[in-house]
Amino acid sequence: MKVHHVGYIVDNLANAMIEFEKLGYKRVGEPVYDQVRDIYVVFVNNDGVMVELVMPKSRNSVIYKLAGKYRNMPYHICYETDCLEDDIEQLTKRGYMLIRKPEAASAISNNRVAFLMHLDVGIIELVEKKVINYERECCSEKGQL
Amino acid sequence: MNDEQIIEVITRMFREVFDDESMVITGSTSQEDIEEWDSLSHLRIILLLEKEFGIKFDIDRVGSLTSVGSIVQEVRNLVRR
Numbered sequence: 001m002k003v004h005h006v007g008y009i010v011d012n013l014a015n016a017m018i019e020f021e022k023l024g025y026k027r028v029g030e031p032v033y034d035q036v037r038d039i040y041v042v043f044v045n046n047d048g049v050m051v052e053l054v055m056p057k058s059r060n061s062v063i064y065k066l067a068g069k070y071r072n073m074p075y076h077i078c079y080e081t082d083c084l085e086d087d088i089e090q091l092t093k094r095g096y097m098l099i100r101k102p103e104a105a106s107a108i109s110n111n112r113v114a115f116l117m118h119l120d121v122g123i124i125e126l127v128e129k130k131v132i133n134y135e136r137e138c139c140s141e142k143g144q145l
Numbered sequence: 146m147n148d149e150q151i152i153e154v155i156t157r158m159f160r161e162v163f164d165d166e167s168m169v170i171t172g173s174t175s176q177e178d179i180e181e182w183d184s185l186s187h188l189r190i191i192l193l194l195e196k197e198f199g200i201k202f203d204i205d206r207v208g209s210l211t212s213v214g215s216i217v218q219e220v221r222n223l224v225r226r
Contacts, residue, residue, distance in 0.1 A: 066185065069183065095196065119196065
Protein backbone atom coordinates (compact mmCIF):
# COMPACT_ATOMS: atom_id res chain seq x y z
CA MET A 1 0.00 0.00 0.00
CA LYS A 2 1.30 3.43 -0.87
CA VAL A 3 2.15 5.64 2.08
CA HIS A 4 0.25 8.91 2.12
CA HIS A 5 1.70 10.44 5.26
CA VAL A 6 3.06 9.83 8.74
CA GLY A 7 0.89 11.12 11.58
CA TYR A 8 2.87 12.97 14.23
CA ILE A 9 1.45 14.12 17.57
CA VAL A 10 2.85 17.44 18.70
CA ASP A 11 2.57 19.41 21.88
CA ASN A 12 2.58 22.82 20.24
CA LEU A 13 1.69 23.07 16.56
CA ALA A 14 3.17 26.52 15.94
CA ASN A 15 6.50 25.60 17.49
CA ALA A 16 6.57 22.23 15.75
CA MET A 17 5.98 23.86 12.35
CA ILE A 18 8.96 26.14 12.91
CA GLU A 19 11.23 23.26 13.90
CA PHE A 20 10.09 20.99 11.06
CA GLU A 21 10.74 23.83 8.60
CA LYS A 22 14.27 24.09 9.99
CA LEU A 23 14.66 20.37 9.19
CA GLY A 24 13.81 21.06 5.55
CA TYR A 25 10.07 20.48 5.53
CA LYS A 26 7.80 22.85 3.66
CA ARG A 27 4.34 23.61 4.90
CA VAL A 28 1.55 22.33 2.64
CA GLY A 29 -1.39 24.64 3.12
CA GLU A 30 -2.41 26.27 6.36
CA PRO A 31 -3.36 24.60 9.65
CA VAL A 32 -6.97 23.48 9.76
CA TYR A 33 -9.27 22.58 12.62
CA ASP A 34 -10.82 19.12 12.30
CA GLN A 35 -14.09 19.44 14.20
CA VAL A 36 -14.83 15.72 14.16
CA ARG A 37 -11.63 14.80 15.97
CA ASP A 38 -11.16 18.12 17.76
CA ILE A 39 -7.63 18.52 16.49
CA TYR A 40 -5.52 21.05 14.65
CA VAL A 41 -3.72 19.61 11.63
CA VAL A 42 -1.10 20.83 9.21
CA PHE A 43 0.82 18.89 6.58
CA VAL A 44 4.53 19.41 5.96
CA ASN A 45 6.52 17.86 3.14
CA ASN A 46 10.21 17.08 2.85
CA ASP A 47 11.17 15.86 -0.61
CA GLY A 48 8.00 13.84 -1.03
CA VAL A 49 7.76 12.61 2.55
CA MET A 50 4.51 13.94 3.94
CA VAL A 51 4.11 14.39 7.69
CA GLU A 52 0.83 15.31 9.35
CA LEU A 53 1.40 17.38 12.46
CA VAL A 54 -1.52 16.92 14.83
CA MET A 55 -2.33 18.76 18.04
CA PRO A 56 -5.43 18.16 20.17
CA LYS A 57 -7.51 21.26 20.74
CA SER A 58 -9.14 20.22 24.00
CA ARG A 59 -9.67 17.32 26.37
CA ASN A 60 -12.49 16.15 24.08
CA SER A 61 -10.03 15.33 21.33
CA VAL A 62 -9.69 11.68 20.36
CA ILE A 63 -5.92 11.99 20.76
CA TYR A 64 -5.84 14.10 23.92
CA LYS A 65 -4.63 11.27 26.17
CA LEU A 66 -2.20 9.99 23.56
CA ALA A 67 -0.73 13.46 23.23
CA GLY A 68 -0.30 13.73 26.98
CA LYS A 69 1.51 10.42 27.10
CA TYR A 70 3.66 10.52 23.99
CA ARG A 71 4.14 14.26 23.41
CA ASN A 72 6.08 14.81 20.19
CA MET A 73 6.12 11.47 18.38
CA PRO A 74 4.93 9.70 15.25
CA TYR A 75 1.86 7.62 16.07
CA HIS A 76 0.48 6.27 12.82
CA ILE A 77 1.25 5.74 9.15
CA CYS A 78 -1.48 6.54 6.65
CA TYR A 79 -1.91 4.51 3.46
CA GLU A 80 -3.88 5.32 0.34
CA THR A 81 -6.75 3.09 -0.68
CA ASP A 82 -8.97 2.89 -3.74
CA CYS A 83 -11.82 1.43 -1.73
CA LEU A 84 -11.96 2.02 1.99
CA GLU A 85 -14.55 -0.64 2.75
CA ASP A 86 -12.74 -3.36 0.76
CA ASP A 87 -9.42 -2.70 2.47
CA ILE A 88 -11.01 -2.51 5.91
CA GLU A 89 -12.61 -5.90 5.27
CA GLN A 90 -9.33 -7.41 4.11
CA LEU A 91 -7.32 -5.94 6.97
CA THR A 92 -9.78 -6.97 9.69
CA LYS A 93 -9.55 -10.53 8.35
CA ARG A 94 -5.78 -10.25 8.88
CA GLY A 95 -6.07 -9.29 12.55
CA TYR A 96 -6.53 -5.53 12.34
CA MET A 97 -9.28 -3.95 14.40
CA LEU A 98 -11.24 -1.00 13.09
CA ILE A 99 -10.82 1.59 15.85
CA ARG A 100 -12.38 4.56 14.07
CA LYS A 101 -15.02 4.12 11.41
CA PRO A 102 -14.81 5.89 8.03
CA GLU A 103 -15.48 9.60 8.23
CA ALA A 104 -14.53 12.70 6.30
CA ALA A 105 -11.20 14.31 7.18
CA SER A 106 -11.38 18.06 6.78
CA ALA A 107 -7.59 18.28 6.66
CA ILE A 108 -7.52 16.06 3.55
CA SER A 109 -10.17 17.78 1.46
CA ASN A 110 -12.87 15.78 3.22
CA ASN A 111 -11.57 12.51 1.81
CA ARG A 112 -12.83 9.67 3.97
CA VAL A 113 -10.38 8.13 6.42
CA ALA A 114 -10.51 5.23 8.86
CA PHE A 115 -8.17 4.07 11.60
CA LEU A 116 -7.19 0.50 12.37
CA MET A 117 -4.85 -1.17 14.83
CA HIS A 118 -2.83 -4.37 14.73
CA LEU A 119 -0.87 -6.00 17.54
CA ASP A 120 2.35 -6.08 15.51
CA VAL A 121 1.94 -2.88 13.52
CA GLY A 122 0.18 -0.43 15.82
CA ILE A 123 -2.15 2.24 14.46
CA ILE A 124 -2.63 2.78 10.74
CA GLU A 125 -4.87 5.18 8.88
CA LEU A 126 -6.43 4.57 5.48
CA VAL A 127 -7.32 7.50 3.26
CA GLU A 128 -9.60 7.07 0.30
CA LYS A 129 -7.80 8.07 -2.86
CA LYS A 130 -9.41 10.75 -4.93
CA VAL A 131 -8.25 14.15 -6.09
CA ILE A 132 -6.33 15.35 -3.09
CA ASN A 133 -6.09 19.08 -2.78
CA TYR A 134 -4.02 20.39 0.08
CA GLU A 135 -4.98 23.98 -0.58
CA ARG A 136 -7.79 24.50 1.87
CA GLU A 137 -9.30 27.21 3.91
CA CYS A 138 -7.36 28.43 6.87
CA CYS A 139 -8.44 27.37 10.28
CA SER A 140 -10.80 30.00 11.59
CA GLU A 141 -9.26 29.58 15.03
CA LYS A 142 -5.71 29.78 13.77
CA GLY A 143 -5.06 32.59 16.16
CA GLN A 144 -5.18 30.13 19.00
CA LEU A 145 -2.27 28.09 17.66
CA MET B 146 -15.14 -21.81 29.61
CA ASN B 147 -16.27 -20.25 32.88
CA ASP B 148 -15.66 -16.72 34.17
CA GLU B 149 -12.68 -17.73 36.30
CA GLN B 150 -10.95 -19.25 33.30
CA ILE B 151 -11.63 -16.13 31.25
CA ILE B 152 -10.20 -13.97 34.04
CA GLU B 153 -7.09 -16.16 34.04
CA VAL B 154 -6.60 -15.43 30.35
CA ILE B 155 -7.32 -11.72 30.85
CA THR B 156 -4.79 -11.63 33.68
CA ARG B 157 -2.17 -13.05 31.30
CA MET B 158 -3.06 -10.32 28.78
CA PHE B 159 -2.85 -7.55 31.37
CA ARG B 160 0.52 -8.81 32.61
CA GLU B 161 1.82 -8.80 29.04
CA VAL B 162 0.44 -5.37 28.11
CA PHE B 163 1.50 -3.68 31.34
CA ASP B 164 4.72 -5.70 31.64
CA ASP B 165 3.94 -6.63 35.25
CA GLU B 166 4.06 -10.33 36.13
CA SER B 167 2.73 -9.69 39.63
CA MET B 168 -0.42 -7.91 38.48
CA VAL B 169 -3.56 -9.30 40.16
CA ILE B 170 -6.84 -8.95 38.29
CA THR B 171 -10.37 -9.59 39.54
CA GLY B 172 -13.79 -9.07 38.04
CA SER B 173 -14.10 -5.76 39.85
CA THR B 174 -10.80 -4.34 38.57
CA SER B 175 -11.56 -1.23 36.54
CA GLN B 176 -9.71 1.42 34.56
CA GLU B 177 -9.70 3.59 37.68
CA ASP B 178 -7.56 0.99 39.48
CA ILE B 179 -4.81 0.84 36.85
CA GLU B 180 -3.27 4.17 35.93
CA GLU B 181 -1.58 2.81 32.78
CA TRP B 182 -4.88 1.45 31.42
CA ASP B 183 -5.33 4.09 28.72
CA SER B 184 -7.08 3.89 25.36
CA LEU B 185 -4.07 2.43 23.57
CA SER B 186 -3.38 -0.30 26.12
CA HIS B 187 -7.12 -1.01 26.18
CA LEU B 188 -7.05 -1.65 22.42
CA ARG B 189 -4.00 -3.91 22.79
CA ILE B 190 -5.84 -5.97 25.40
CA ILE B 191 -8.88 -6.23 23.12
CA LEU B 192 -6.69 -7.30 20.17
CA LEU B 193 -4.95 -9.94 22.31
CA LEU B 194 -8.33 -11.29 23.40
CA GLU B 195 -9.54 -11.39 19.79
CA LYS B 196 -6.46 -13.40 18.85
CA GLU B 197 -6.69 -15.72 21.86
CA PHE B 198 -10.40 -16.52 21.55
CA GLY B 199 -10.83 -16.08 17.78
CA ILE B 200 -13.55 -13.49 18.34
CA LYS B 201 -14.28 -10.02 16.99
CA PHE B 202 -15.38 -7.25 19.35
CA ASP B 203 -17.93 -4.65 18.24
CA ILE B 204 -15.95 -1.42 18.11
CA ASP B 205 -19.02 0.51 19.27
CA ARG B 206 -18.94 -1.47 22.54
CA VAL B 207 -15.19 -1.58 23.13
CA GLY B 208 -15.09 1.85 24.76
CA SER B 209 -17.66 0.86 27.36
CA LEU B 210 -15.67 -2.15 28.55
CA THR B 211 -14.04 -0.26 31.38
CA SER B 212 -13.85 -3.08 33.91
CA VAL B 213 -12.56 -6.64 33.82
CA GLY B 214 -16.07 -7.85 34.70
CA SER B 215 -17.55 -6.17 31.62
CA ILE B 216 -14.79 -7.62 29.43
CA VAL B 217 -15.43 -11.10 30.83
CA GLN B 218 -19.13 -10.77 30.06
CA GLU B 219 -18.43 -9.58 26.51
CA VAL B 220 -15.93 -12.38 25.86
CA ARG B 221 -18.41 -14.92 27.21
CA ASN B 222 -21.14 -13.61 24.89
CA LEU B 223 -18.86 -13.55 21.85
CA VAL B 224 -17.46 -17.05 22.47
CA ARG B 225 -20.99 -18.46 22.70
CA ARG B 226 -21.94 -17.15 19.22
